[in-house]
Amino acid sequence: MVQQKLRVTLLTGRTIEQGVGKEAGKGTKEYFESTSMCYMDAGDMKKLGIKNNTNILVTTSNGSVVLRAVKYPRGAMPGLIYIPYGPWANAICSSNTTGIGTPSFKGTPAEVEPAPDKPILTLEELLRSEFGR
Amino acid sequence: MSTTVNAVTCPVCGCLCDDIELTIENGVIAKVKNGCAMCESKFLSYKNEHRNKTPLVRKEGKLVPVSYDEAIHKAAEILANANYPILYGWSSTDCEAQRVGVELAEEVGGVLDNTAVVCHGPSILSVQEVGIPTCTLGQIRHRADLVIYWGCDPWSAHPRHLERYTTFTEGRFEGSEWKEYMNKVKASAGKKKLLSLERREIVKRKPEPIIEKVTVNKPPETLSKAGRKLIVIDVRKTMTAEVADYFIQVQPGKDYELMLAIRALVKDHELDVDQVAGVPVEYLEELVDAMVNCEFGVIFFGMGLTQSAGKFRNVDVAISLIRDLNRRTKFAILPMRGHFNVTGANTVSTWQSGYPYSVDFSLGYPRYNPGETSVVDVLLRKESDAALIVASDPASNFPRKAVEHLVANPLIVIDPHMNATALLGDVVFPAAIVGIEKAGTAYRMDHVPLPLKKVVEPPEGILSDEEILSRILEEVRVIKSQKMQEAA
Numbered sequence: 198m199v200q201q202k203l204r205v206t207l208l209t210g211r212t213i214e215q216g217v218g219k220e221a222g223k224g225t226k227e228y229f230e231s232t233s234m235c236y237m238d239a240g241d242m243k244k245l246g247i248k249n250n251t252n253i254l255v256t257t258s259n260g261s262v263v264l265r266a267v268k269y270p271r272g273a274m275p276g277l278i279y280i281p282y283g284p285w286a287n288a289i290c291s292s293n294t295t296g297i298g299t300p301s302f303k304g305t306p307a308e309v310e311p312a313p314d315k316p317i318l319t320l321e322e323l324l325r326s327e328f329g330r
Numbered sequence: 331m332s333t334t335v336n337a338v339t340c341p342v343c344g345c346l347c348d349d350i351e352l353t354i355e356n357g358v359i360a361k362v363k364n365g366c367a368m369c370e371s372k373f374l375s376y377k378n379e380h381r382n383k384t385p386l387v388r389k390e391g392k393l394v395p396v397s398y399d400e401a402i403h404k405a406a407e408i409l410a411n412a413n414y415p416i417l418y419g420w421s422s423t424d425c426e427a428q429r430v431g432v433e434l435a436e437e438v439g440g441v442l443d444n445t446a447v448v449c450h451g452p453s454i455l456s457v458q459e460v461g462i463p464t465c466t467l468g469q470i471r472h473r474a475d476l477v478i479y480w481g482c483d484p485w486s487a488h489p490r491h492l493e494r495y496t497t498f499t500e501g502r503f504e505g506s507e508w509k510e511y512m513n514k515v516k517a518s519a520g521k522k523k524l525l526s527l528e529r530r531e532i533v534k535r536k537p538e539p540i541i542e543k544v545t546v547n548k549p550p551e552t553l554s555k556a557g558r559k560l561i562v563i564d565v566r567k568t569m570t571a572e573v574a575d576y577f578i579q580v581q582p583g584k585d586y587e588l589m590l591a592i593r594a595l596v597k598d599h600e601l602d603v604d605q606v607a608g609v610p611v612e613y614l615e616e617l618v619d620a621m622v623n624c625e626f627g628v629i630f631f632g633m634g635l636t637q638s639a640g641k642f643r644n645v646d647v648a649i650s651l652i653r654d655l656n657r658r659t660k661f662a663i664l665p666m667r668g669h670f671n672v673t674g675a676n677t678v679s680t681w682q683s684g685y686p687y688s689v690d691f692s693l694g695y696p697r698y699n700p701g702e703t704s705v706v707d708v709l710l711r712k713e714s715d716a717a718l719i720v721a722s723d724p725a726s727n728f729p730r731k732a733v734e735h736l737v738a739n740p741l742i743v744i745d746p747h748m749n750a751t752a753l754l755g756d757v758v759f760p761a762a763i764v765g766i767e768k769a770g771t772a773y774r775m776d777h778v779p780l781p782l783k784k785v786v787e788p789p790e791g792i793l794s795d796e797e798i799l800s801r802i803l804e805e806v807r808v809i810k811s812q813k814m815q816e817a818a
């Protein structure tokens with residue numbers, strides 16, 4: 198049965214594409230494409246009835262962001278989603294520093310729902326929507 | 331005219347590979363040899379259109395081009411008039427600029443923090459608590475026969491780490507496993523071919539099943555072989571895990587548990603459970619056998635430990651595990667530092683102020699209390715009233731609530747490239763790219779300092795981080811003495 202929403206744990210981290218993109222420049226297409234996406238478990242995608250490259254809405258207690266879902270190519274990771282470091286990930290990441298200064302970039306509870314009709318914001322649009330500049 | 335420059339140090343990640351060969355044609359880098367994809371991307375795109383070209387100052391809501399003099403005066407004014415400014419970044423510039431940064435932070439009584447606070451800060455906290463049995467990458471290259479990557483994925487974040495320092499390098503006493511790996515790849519490619527043939531013949535073959543559950547495989551025989559072995563422990567199967575001899579998929583947030591179980595087994599205790607963190611205990615026993623029986627083992631750890639539940643406690647227990655292992659064999663542990671000179675930022679900050687990051691100068695002397703004096707906390711408590719960001723992009727890398735306060739106050743940015751923070755800045759300085767257009771010093775992840783080369787000229791009129799910071803510092807002193815005179 199296809200579900201409307203799925204509860205998951207959000208991890209953020211590096212990917213080689215994000216690394217290459219950030220060195221090329223944060224304004225480049227490479228950077229945009231490699232950081233406005235979200236790796237998902239194949240089984241989880243099936244549960245939501247979404248395909249590779251469908252847009253999804255990821256929500257945490259800090260906010261929501263639209264991203265492109267990509268099937269995780271290596272093995273299973275049910276219940277986990279992985280967003281490369283970048284402005285899109287940080288729009289929703291936990292800011293809790295647990296008293297030692299380092300935010301919890303890995304392990305934020307999140308919800309995923311299909312959003313095939315919602316657009317992914319560009320870097321400028323994202324910053325404007327968040328900070329009004 | 332074309333020239334070749336040898337032994338260039340790559341200014342991208344903490345591996346700081348110093349064997350890059352560049353071909354320079356007409357004053358422009360035309361070819362990169364030996365580097366990984368990130369290295370090539372940096373050396374070949376340094377001239378692209380996303381470079382900041384002139385200093386910018388925000389006037390009536392828009393960033394407009396101004397002269398360096400005007401921008402420096404504006405920046406100095408902001409800092410000199412601030413009560414509690416933040417001076418943050420530092421990991422992607424040279425030690426020379428970092429040194430000026432410490433002086434400036436002291437002069438303006440601000441909070442000096444570097445990017446370690448969002449990555450390996452917890453590691454530093456644990457090292458301060460329990461110490462660290464460590465070594466240089468050179469020793470690992472020549473001697474390590476067991477390499478464990480825990481919560482890190484060098485294949486993605488430090489692409490040449492395996493090839494230069496660990497499994498795939500030809501050391502004096504330990505060989506490279508590259509050939510073995512290639513044989514494995516070829517064998518599995520052969521298997522895939524067979525499968526596809528099969529698929530064509532059997533028309534009604536079911537689609538490949540989706541694996542629903544995480545299963546940890548039994549350790550392979552090769553774990554007890556002679557020669558280098560590679561083990562990866564992570565919550566998901568990473569690129570590095572694909573090349574490893576053995577991969578353990580730990581349940582998210584349970585690294586601490588798993589590490590404690592391993593510690594118990596190293597001490598020959600019995601565990602009366604069947605599995606820990608999703609890993610069967612019998613497999614763990616084999617893993618511990620491999621650890622105890624190696625000649626020289628090393629654990630590299632990354633954000634998987636420092637950014638997930640437990641944070642510095644995870645590193646505490648990892649270091650304690652190394653201590654236990656050292657009673658039975660030889661083991662070392664190293665954090666996988668990300669930015670090319672984040673280690674330098676910690677080192678410079680320590681030798682100048684006594685503390686590696688999150689240093690608060692607001693009382694006139696350095697104070698250090700991560701959780702209180704760390705930049706994300708200062709921002710979340712909305713205490714700072716200005717910020718200087720050097721060679722970093724907190725608007726992309728900080729949680730959104732912290733960024734909200736950062737941009738609510740005057741924001742000065744020094745960066746070669748346009749990035750999210752620069753887009754939101756009030757004063758933006760273009761800078762020469764350290765390691766390409768400016769020579770300097772950087773510390774590799776194992777604390778070995780290496781020289782960075784200047785291989786091409788910066789765009790005309792563009793200053794380096796060090797020069798910009800020195801001039802801001804001078805100007806701050808001028809403004810402050812004027813203020814004192816006025817007050818007198």
Ligand code: SF4
Binds near residue numbers: 346368488490
């Ligand atoms: S591994 Fe790191 S230092 Fe080495 S070439 Fe690649 S990016 Fe540069």
